[in-house]
Amino acid sequence: MARPMSAVDAAGLGRGRAVGFVLPALVLIGVFLVFPALWTIYLGLTDYRLTGLAAANPQVVGLDNYTDALRDPRFLGSLWLTVGYVGGSAVLGQAVLGFALAWVLRTRTGRLRRLVEGVVLLSWILPSTVVGFLWFALLDRDDGTLNALLNTPGFAWLLDHPLLSIIVFNVWRGTAFSMMLYSAALENVPPSHLETARLAGASVFQQLRDVVLPLIRRHVLTNLLLISLWTFNDFTPFVLTGGGPEGRSEILPIYVYNVALRGGELGAGAAVSFLILLINLAFALVYLRLLRDRRRREAALTGGPPA
Amino acid sequence: MRLPSRPAVIAALTILALSSCGTGTPSGGESVTLTIAANSISGGKNSDSADWIKQWVIPEFEKTHPGVKVLFQPSGVDDEQYKTKIALDLKSRTGADVIDVDGIWVGEFAQAGYIKPLAEVGGAAVDTWEGWSQIPQAVQGLGIFDGKKYGLPQGTDGRVLFYNRTLFKKAGLPDPWRPASWQEIIDAGTRLKAAGVPTPIQINAGTAMGEATTMQGVLPLLAGAGAEIYSDGRWTGASQAMKDVLGFYRQIYGGSGLGDPRLQQEAKGRDKSFAQFAAGRIAILAESDYFWRSVVEPEAGVAAMKDRDTAVGYAKIPAIRPGAGIRGQDHVSMSGGAVRVLNPFSKNPKAAWELLAFIHGAAATKAQLAGQARISSRGDVNDEVLTGDPMLKFVADEVLPVTAYRPGVAVYPQVSVILQEATADVISGKSAEEAAAAYRTKLEGLVGGAANVSG
Numbered sequence: 001m002a003r004p005m006s007a008v009d010a011a012g013l014g015r016g017r018a019v020g021f022v023l024p025a026l027v028l029i030g031v032f033l034v035f036p037a038l039w040t041i042y043l044g045l046t047d048y049r050l051t052g053l054a055a056a057n058p059q060v061v062g063l064d065n066y067t068d069a070l071r072d073p074r075f076l077g078s079l080w081l082t083v084g085y086v087g088g089s090a091v092l093g094q095a096v097l098g099f100a101l102a103w104v105l106r107t108r109t110g111r112l113r114r115l116v117e118g119v120v121l122l123s124w125i126l127p128s129t130v131v132g133f134l135w136f137a138l139l140d141r142d143d144g145t146l147n148a149l150l151n152t153p154g155f156a157w158l159l160d161h162p163l164l165s166i167i168v169f170n171v172w173r174g175t176a177f178s179m180m181l182y183s184a185a186l187e188n189v190p191p192s193h194l195e196t197a198r199l200a201g202a203s204v205f206q207q208l209r210d211v212v213l214p215l216i217r218r219h220v221l222t223n224l225l226l227i228s229l230w231t232f233n234d235f236t237p238f239v240l241t242g243g244g245p246e247g248r249s250e251i252l253p254i255y256v257y258n259v260a261l262r263g264g265e266l267g268a269g270a271a272v273s274f275l276i277l278l279i280n281l282a283f284a285l286v287y288l289r290l291l292r293d294r295r296r297r298e299a300a301l302t303g304g305p306p307a
Numbered sequence: 308m309r310l311p312s313r314p315a316v317i318a319a320l321t322i323l324a325l326s327s328c329g330t331g332t333p334s335g336g337e338s339v340t341l342t343i344a345a346n347s348i349s350g351g352k353n354s355d356s357a358d359w360i361k362q363w364v365i366p367e368f369e370k371t372h373p374g375v376k377v378l379f380q381p382s383g384v385d386d387e388q389y390k391t392k393i394a395l396d397l398k399s400r401t402g403a404d405v406i407d408v409d410g411i412w413v414g415e416f417a418q419a420g421y422i423k424p425l426a427e428v429g430g431a432a433v434d435t436w437e438g439w440s441q442i443p444q445a446v447q448g449l450g451i452f453d454g455k456k457y458g459l460p461q462g463t464d465g466r467v468l469f470y471n472r473t474l475f476k477k478a479g480l481p482d483p484w485r486p487a488s489w490q491e492i493i494d495a496g497t498r499l500k501a502a503g504v505p506t507p508i509q510i511n512a513g514t515a516m517g518e519a520t521t522m523q524g525v526l527p528l529l530a531g532a533g534a535e536i537y538s539d540g541r542w543t544g545a546s547q548a549m550k551d552v553l554g555f556y557r558q559i560y561g562g563s564g565l566g567d568p569r570l571q572q573e574a575k576g577r578d579k580s581f582a583q584f585a586a587g588r589i590a591i592l593a594e595s596d597y598f599w600r601s602v603v604e605p606e607a608g609v610a611a612m613k614d615r616d617t618a619v620g621y622a623k624i625p626a627i628r629p630g631a632g633i634r635g636q637d638h639v640s641m642s643g644g645a646v647r648v649l650n651p652f653s654k655n656p657k658a659a660w661e662l663l664a665f666i667h668g669a670a671a672t673k674a675q676l677a678g679q680a681r682i683s684s685r686g687d688v689n690d691e692v693l694t695g696d697p698m699l700k701f702v703a704d705e706v707l708p709v710t711a712y713r714p715g716v717a718v719y720p721q722v723s724v725i726l727q728e729a730t731a732d733v734i735s736g737k738s739a740e741e742a743a744a745a746y747r748t749k750l751e752g753l754v755g756g757a758a759n760v761s762g
Contacts (some may be wrong), residue, residue, distance in 0.1 A: 050395075051415035052715065055415075056419050142579065159569055245513075263674075
C-alpha cells in the first residue's frame with residue numbers, strides 16, 4: 001500500500017487526503033476570517049446603523065463612507081494621532097527602552113536582574129483594564145497619585161497632555177515584550193565577537209552599531225512589526241481618556257468605537273475599519289520586504305540557497 | 308471572533324435533538340425564567356432602584372407566581388454605554404425580558420425593529436391593564452412612538468438650578484434665591500467667585516457628558532431663549548436663540564472663571580461635578596431632580612450630603628429675560644424619563660408582561676418610593692407620597708407646568724450629539740457664532756437639508 005514518495009508529496013498522503021487534512025482549517029479561516037472581512041467591506045458600502053430605520057433597512061451608498069472618512073478632519077487627525085502613538089510608544093519607547101534594558105541586564109545575574117524582569121513582566125501580564133484604571137488613578141487631576149507625589153495639585157495630565165500620557169502608559173505597559181525578545185537575541189551574539197571589537201578599541205556605540213545590530217537585525221524587524229501592529233490596534237487608552245478631550249487622544253481604534261458603537265454608524269465604522277486593515281497590511285508588507293532583502297543579501301554573501 | 312467551545316456545541320445539538328423529539332414538556336408554569344435589565348447597581352449608579360428590584364420586586368413577584376424565577380441583570384455605566392449594550396443585545400435577538408430604556412431611545416429602537424408595541428408582545432392583557440388610567444397623557448407619551456405604546460413610563464422629572472445655601476450665605480446672596488434672568492445667574496456667579504468659591508457655576512457642556520449636556524444645559528437654555536429644538540417639523544439651526552445659548556456658555560466658560568472648562572472635557576466630568584458640589588466647591592448646578600433623590604441623597608447617594616435638606620436650595624431655571632421663554636414663560640424646564648419595554652424576542656412574552664405590569668402596579672411603585680420620593684408615573688401614588696418631600700413637590704407643582712419634552716423623533720439622539728459638540732467648541736475657545744455655524748452645517752447633513760432647518 002505504500003505510495004511512491006515524490007519531492008512534492010513528502011508525507012505520502014496523496015492529493016485527496018492532503019486536502020482532507022487541510023480542509024477543516026480552511027473552512028475555519030473562511031468562516032471566521034475571510035467572511036467577516038468581506039462582510040466588513042460590504043457593510044462599509046452601506047448606511048447601516050445600530051438603531052433607527054437604517055438598522056432595519058440598510059441602503060447601499062457606494063463609496064460615500066470612504067470619501068466622507070477621507071475628507072473628515074476628525075479621521076485624518078485621528079490617523080496622525082495614531083502615527084504619533086505608534087511612533088512614540090512602540091518604535092521609540094518600547095523598542096528602545098526594551099533594548100536598553102536587555103543590553104544592561106545581559107551580563108547581570110542574580111537578584112537585580114530577576115527583580116527588574118519581574119517588575120517589567122508584571123506590567124505586561126496584568127489585564128489591560130486593570131492597568132488602565134491604575135493609570136487613571138495615577139494621572140487623575142483631583143486625587144491622582146502623581147500630583148500628590150510631585151506636589152502639583154490640580155495638574156490635568158490627561159487633559160493637557162493626553163497623547164503624551166497614553167504614550168508613556170503604553171511604553172510602561174509593553175516594554176516587557178521587546179526586552180524579552182532582545183534578551184534572547186543578544187544571547188545569540190557570540191561574546192568573542194564583542195571581545196575582539198573591544199580589544200580593537202571599539203566604543204560601546206561602535207560595538208552596538210557594527211557587531212550587535214547586524215547580528216540581531218532580523219529580531220529587530222520582527223519585533224518592530226509585531227509591536228507596531230499591536231499598538232496600532234490598541235484600545236486600552238480608552239480607559240484613560242475615552243479619546244478626549246475633544247478627540248485629542250482619539251486614536252483610530254477609539255475613533256472606530258466612537259463612530260460605530262457610540263454614534264451608532266456601523267456602516268461608516270466598517271469603512272474606517274477596512275481602511276485600518278489596509279494600513280496594517282501596508283505596515284506588514286514594508287517590514288516583510290525589509291526582512292526578505294536582508295535574507296537575500298545574507299544568502300548572497302554565504303552563497304547558500306535563496307531563502 | 309471566538310469559536311463556541313465544544314461542550315457548548317454538543318449541548319446545543321443535544322437540546323435541538325431533544326426538543327425535536329416532542330416529549331411534550333409542560334408549557335408555562337413550570338420553571339420560567341425572566342430577566343430584568345436596568346442601568347442600576349447596588350452600591351453604585353441608581354443603587355436604591357437596584358435594591359428595590361432585588362429586595363422587593365423579585366421576591367414579591369415570585370411569591371405570587373410559583374415556578375417563575377426572576378433574575379436581575381445590573382449595570383452601572385454611562386447611559387450611552389448602556390444604550391449600546393442594550394441595542395447590541397436586541398440586535399442579536401437576545402437580552403433581558405424586561406428592559407429599562409430612556410424614553411428618548413424608544414423611537415430609534417422601534418424603527419430598527421428592536422422593540423415592538425406592548426400589545427403585540429404581551430397580548431390582549433396589555434390594553435386592559437388597570438394602570439393606564441393612572442398615568443397622565445404627557446407621561447405616557449414617553450413610551451409612545453408613532454401613536455403606539457412601546458413602554459411603560461417609570462415617572463418623570465424636571466430640571467432646576469440647585470445651589471449651595473451655605474456658599475450663598477457666605478457670598479451675601481439672598482436665600483431663597485429666585486433668579487429672574489440669565490444675567491442674575493452670572494451676577495450671582497461673580498459674587499460667589501469674589502467670595503472664594505472655586506467654581507461658582509456648573510452648566511453641563513461638551514461631549515464627554517453626553518445627553519446630560521443636552522438635557523441639563525442646551526435644551527433648558529434654548530427654551531429660556533424662546534425656542535424649541537424641534538417644532539412644526541423643523542429643527543432649530545443657528546438662530547438668535549441658539550447663539551444666545553452658546554453665548555451664555557461662553558460667558559461662563561470663556562475665561563471668566565465662573566465655570567471650570569476642564570471639568571467638561573474630562574472622561575468622568577459629570578461624576579466629578581457631583582462630588583465637587585457635595586464638597587462645596589461648586590455653588591450652582593443645573594440638574595434634574597435625580598440629583599436630589601439619587602446623588603446628594605443623605606443615605607444612599609453617590610455623593611451623599613448629610614445636611615442636604617438644609618444645605619441644598621433649588622430654583623426654577625429663568626428665561627433669558629422675564630417673559631422671553633417658550634410660550635412667553637418666565638421660567639422653563641425640560642422633562643424626560645425612563646420607560647420599561649418588553650423584549651420582543653422573549654421566550655415567555657406573556658409572563659414578561661405580567662412582570663412588567665406588576666413592576667408598574669401601585670404596590671410596587673409605593674414600595675419603590677419608600678425611603679425616597681420621586682415623581683412616579685402613577686397619579687394615585689403621587690398624591691399619597693409627594694407631600695413627604697418638599698423638593699419633589701416643588702417639581703411637581705411648579706416645574707412640570709412650565710416644562711417641555713424632547714421630540715420623540717428617531718434622529719434626535721444624533722442632533723443631541725452635535726449640540727454637545729457645539730458647546731464643546733465654545734469651551735475650547737470658539738466664538739458662539741462660529742460654533743453655531745458649524746452646528747448648522749452638521750444639522751443640515753443629519754436632518755436632510757436646509758428645508759428642515761429653521762434659523
